[in-house]
Amino acid sequence: MAKANKKATDKEMRKSKKVILNAQQKQAVSSFTAGLSAAILLIALISLVVFIMIKGTAYFWPANVFKVTTISATSPSDTGQVFVKSSVDQAEFISALENRLETQFSGNKASMPEFEVEQPTKVYQINLLNGDEKLGVFSRLHTQSGQYEDIQRLAKIKAEVNLLQADLRSIQDEQLTVLHRKIANLDQKNVEQGAPARLHELELFDYWQSRADELSSQIEQYSIEFTDAMGNPFRVAVKNTDTLFLPNQLSLGDKFAYSASKIFAFVSESPKQASTSGGVFPALFGTVLMVLIMAIIVAPFGAMAAIYLHEYAPNNKLTSIIRICVSNMAGVPSVVYGVFGLGFFVYFLGGSIDSIFFSEALPSPTFGTPGLFWAALTMALLTLPVVIVSTEEGLRRVPEGLRAGSYALGATKIETILKTVLPIASPGIMTGVILAVARAAGEVAPLILVGAVKFAPSLPVDSDFPFLHLERQFMHLGVFIYDGAFHNQTNTQGSSMMFASCMLLLLIVFVLNLFAIIVRKRLRDRFLRL
Amino acid sequence: MLKLFEKETLALESLSDEQTALDVKNLSVRLNDSLVLDNISMRIPKNKITAMIGQSGCGKSTLLSSFNRMNELHQHYAYSGEVIMDGRNIYSKKENVAKLRTQVGMVFQRPNPFPMSIYENVCFGLRIQGQSERRELDEIVEQSLRHAALWDEVKDRLFESALLLSGGQQQRLVIARALALKPEVLLLDEPTSALDPLTTLHIEELVSQLKHNCTVIIVTHNMQQAARVSDYSAFLHQGQLIEYSDSDSLFTMPEKKQTEDYITGRYG
Ligand SMILES: Nc1ncnc2c1ncn2[C@@H]1O[C@H](COP(=O)(O)OP(=O)(O)O)[C@@H](O)[C@H]1O
Ligand SMILES: [Mg+2]
Numbered sequence: 023m024a025k026a027n028k029k030a031t032d033k034e035m036r037k038s039k040k041v042i043l044n045a046q047q048k049q050a051v052s053s054f055t056a057g058l059s060a061a062i063l064l065i066a067l068i069s070l071v072v073f074i075m076i077k078g079t080a081y082f083w084p085a086n087v088f089k090v091t092t093i094s095a096t097s098p099s100d101t102g103q104v105f106v107k108s109s110v111d112q113a114e115f116i117s118a119l120e121n122r123l124e125t126q127f128s129g130n131k132a133s134m135p136e137f138e139v140e141q142p143t144k145v146y147q148i149n150l151l152n153g154d155e156k157l158g159v160f161s162r163l164h165t166q167s168g169q170y171e172d173i174q175r176l177a178k179i180k181a182e183v184n185l186l187q188a189d190l191r192s193i194q195d196e197q198l199t200v201l202h203r204k205i206a207n208l209d210q211k212n213v214e215q216g217a218p219a220r221l222h223e224l225e226l227f228d229y230w231q232s233r234a235d236e237l238s239s240q241i242e243q244y245s246i247e248f249t250d251a252m253g254n255p256f257r258v259a260v261k262n263t264d265t266l267f268l269p270n271q272l273s274l275g276d277k278f279a280y281s282a283s284k285i286f287a288f289v290s291e292s293p294k295q296a297s298t299s300g301g302v303f304p305a306l307f308g309t310v311l312m313v314l315i316m317a318i319i320v321a322p323f324g325a326m327a328a329i330y331l332h333e334y335a336p337n338n339k340l341t342s343i344i345r346i347c348v349s350n351m352a353g354v355p356s357v358v359y360g361v362f363g364l365g366f367f368v369y370f371l372g373g374s375i376d377s378i379f380f381s382e383a384l385p386s387p388t389f390g391t392p393g394l395f396w397a398a399l400t401m402a403l404l405t406l407p408v409v410i411v412s413t414e415e416g417l418r419r420v421p422e423g424l425r426a427g428s429y430a431l432g433a434t435k436i437e438t439i440l441k442t443v444l445p446i447a448s449p450g451i452m453t454g455v456i457l458a459v460a461r462a463a464g465e466v467a468p469l470i471l472v473g474a475v476k477f478a479p480s481l482p483v484d485s486d487f488p489f490l491h492l493e494r495q496f497m498h499l500g501v502f503i504y505d506g507a508f509h510n511q512t513n514t515q516g517s518s519m520m521f522a523s524c525m526l527l528l529l530i531v532f533v534l535n536l537f538a539i540i541v542r543k544r545l546r547d548r549f550l551r552l
Numbered sequence: 553m554l555k556l557f558e559k560e561t562l563a564l565e566s567l568s569d570e571q572t573a574l575d576v577k578n579l580s581v582r583l584n585d586s587l588v589l590d591n592i593s594m595r596i597p598k599n600k601i602t603a604m605i606g607q608s609g610c611g612k613s614t615l616l617s618s619f620n621r622m623n624e625l626h627q628h629y630a631y632s633g634e635v636i637m638d639g640r641n642i643y644s645k646k647e648n649v650a651k652l653r654t655q656v657g658m659v660f661q662r663p664n665p666f667p668m669s670i671y672e673n674v675c676f677g678l679r680i681q682g683q684s685e686r687r688e689l690d691e692i693v694e695q696s697l698r699h700a701a702l703w704d705e706v707k708d709r710l711f712e713s714a715l716l717l718s719g720g721q722q723q724r725l726v727i728a729r730a731l732a733l734k735p736e737v738l739l740l741d742e743p744t745s746a747l748d749p750l751t752t753l754h755i756e757e758l759v760s761q762l763k764h765n766c767t768v769i770i771v772t773h774n775m776q777q778a779a780r781v782s783d784y785s786a787f788l789h790q791g792q793l794i795e796y797s798d799s800d801s802l803f804t805m806p807e808k809k810q811t812e813d814y815i816t817g818r819y820g
Contacts, residue, residue: 337627423664430622431677431729432654441680442666 071528078525080109081518082281082288087145087157087269088115089251094135101135103251105145105157107269112141141270146248148258148266153294158248161255166243176246176260183244183260190237197230288522293477293502302523307481308394308474308496309530313459315398315492316405321455323402324409325444328451331410332417333439352407360468363400368392368472388493394482395492397473404468405458412457416450417443449545456538460531466500474498476505499527562597564784564797569639573598573737573767574619579633581614583626588614590791592633596737596784601759601768603782603799605775606814611791612771616739619769620656621649637736654681657730657766658739662746663722665714665729670706673714673725677733692732699765700728701758720751724758731765738762740770744777756781775815779803787811 043051085107094101108115116139127134148156163170165179201223208220244260272280291301331348335341372390380388389395420443428438444451466474475495482494506520562571569575574596581589588611596602604612617623619635621642634641642652654677665673674693683689693710697703702724706717714725723743730738740759744752760781762768772778778785779799786796787810795802795811806812 421664423660423662424666426622426625426660427664427666427726427729428676429625430620430653430658430660431680432650432733433677433680434650437680441676446667 074521074524074528077518077521079281079522081522082284083109084147084267084269084272084277084280085109086111086115086141087147088112089140089142089145090119091138091140092135093137096133096135105142105251107147107155107157112139115139143268143270145268145270146266147269148246148248149264150258150262151264152262153299155299156248156256156258158250158256161247161249164243164245164247164257166240176266179244180260180263183241186237186241187261190234190241193230193234193237198227198234201227201230289526299519302499302502302526304478304481305497305499305502305523306526307483308478309463309499309527311482312394312398312401312469312474312496312498313462315395316401316462317455317459319398319402320405320409320458321451324406324454324458325413325451327406328410328413328417329439329444332414333435333443348407348410352411355467356404356465357467357471359400359404360471363396363403363468363472364392367396367399372396391493392471392473392495393493394473394496397469397496397498400468400472401458401462401465404465405461408458408461409451409454412454413447413451416447416453419450420446449542452541452545453538456534456541460534463530463534464500464527466498466504469498469501470504474501476501499523499530503527564595564597567595567597571598572596573637574769575636576618577634577636579615579618579635580631581611581618581623582628582630583614583623584628588791589618592793594786594793594796596767596769598767599763600783601763601770601781602784602786603778604769604771604786604788605773605778606788608773610788612773612788613741615788616658616741616769616771619737619739620653620658621647622653622658624649650680654733655735656737656739657733657735659723659726659730659741659743661742663719663726665717665722665725667713667715669711670714670717670725671710674729674732676729681733696728696732697725699731699762700724701754701761702728718751720747720754723747723751723755727755727758727762731762735766737767737769740768742771742773744772744774752777775803787814789814 088106091103245257247257249255288301294300376390428442478497482491482496503523572595576594579592744755782799785799785802787794795808
């Protein structure tokens, strides 16, 4: 009873509240809502791009170095000095630090340490060849012949070290390896231990070995001594250093030059230090290669499938069911494709190929393991619906009159399709392929299953026959970012590298799309209206 | 009625086989199970211009498309009867349809040049036939464009896109494209209905010249046009051939009541 009553009053209230709008107001409201949602969308999009850009470019820009002195009344272990790299300026750095401490000590002012921040001008940033970085104030250079207080001598010293290293390398390559091979040969021929030939070789080997040892110990003597923020000295071997510079004294031009060299290194070098520094070249290369192979597979298959559906398939239920299936295939979660690729392509197809063509290498698999080709094939399958749908879209745009014109000039169906229909539909095919490429460049989940790894020891292309190694595992930018995001959450430097990779990926996709738009426009201009 | 072009006519009843381009025998066509052409029989004289007139929907286009078997592109299509050309039935199983269409050219209502250069448009049919020798192609292109009265306007821009041409030029290009194959019969399906009056006159003039090269069959629902350009005229009504005779008699003293009603504008 009471319920019914309530319902009735509810209804009444709703009625009275109902605002009646005239047509004009309705239009105003709808256009306002549409405008608002477009604006929100735009803001979301722009903030995403700007965020990635800022975070990504920060990786390349030389950071400032601050010296933080902390004095803690409660815990002496917190007291001390440290050099900290940061891309923000001093004021911002201090406020960020304050915030962090406040959250750390949950606002408990009494136990909070006091700190001082300064921006020391004399601190060097030392980039090591292994990708590591160190900060310190220069004290002196150590060499074979003594110590120097003047850092200007570093260039000369570096040249000396390089000469020594070249000597060492030539001894290793031209003497030691050769001798080693000779001795191994003697071993193989079962030459006695005391045979004069063997003794001669061993003697030579010992001689060169001692020369090499001597050289390495000489090289070891060249080092640079720094002091850290606490004033403790540490040394860096000259042979391990790459560059060193004063980050707080760089002019704007220097900073740009530094960024440029860092960007170049980023796209041309291999990752170092567990993917927290160095470059992403193998991932970039792997992504491009995989996507290229995928495009080569998906474009003809997608186009042929679309041509069959649009030009040849009878207009019946079955065809429309196929069409619905194709568009639904685009919605299948990508990891499902990955599992399918692993189960069908890798284990079944790859296993079969191995047992037929590579049986002598078994049980170690050749194609029966995740690799570049299976990844490309899986991604081709994943992106096939995109290509089919947009090709069909392109085919639908071909005016009936042109088909009729072609038939009326004595062209058969296949000639009509090849000479008239396909050229006009080519922007559609192009769009599909580029969309597919952009998708494959950013996909991660299926790739992890079918061949992308976080670190591949070798590129899939090299100078060994057959040059392109389709069975090899490869690195992929998306997987690289995913891995970086997972394993380097606490390491701010690492996450910056991740953002830089993100920016690169975004850039690739953007460039691809731009390329697609230009090509499509040119084809359209050529084939439709001028 | 206004007489623009010289005509001489033979009696349709006494046409010899040599004088006949197409001999249509009891042709019926069904599209989607509805009877569109109902038992049509007519002889179309060689190197003359024959016009098809009638209300829209009476089957003119369908009849025209029966002559180069373009009807077969329809999904639900059935026919009975014969069309004899050069002594053979073009509907026989042995007929090569693609080849037939090079002998019976067709021009549509809307100009439909391919999105290629003017030159390539004219070459299209030849290239399909496997002709690729440049000198020959050049020659045929020039000749066809001259026949289509377009040469002087486009000779300096042969390699520009055909889509840059005006509507009338495009329609003449499409005619040239068909002429390049040296067809025996040229089918024109309302070639001027998408064009302005002056351009229409231009095309009409061209059509009247074309009969020196081939037999022309033109569909139009402009009766002045039919009277001006054609030697013979056929009046169709609801899929039936009502009257077929030389244009002078058909337009001045039609025998059937339906024809008279139509040409005097009482319906249609
Ligand atoms: N694809 C089709 N399916 C079914 N009926 C059709 C089709 N095309 C045309 N028709 C019918 O055939 C008749 C003749 O059409 P058409 O030859 O184009 O006439 P016209 O050219 O004289 O205007 C019309 O009644 C039309 O409705
Ligand atoms: Mg028509």
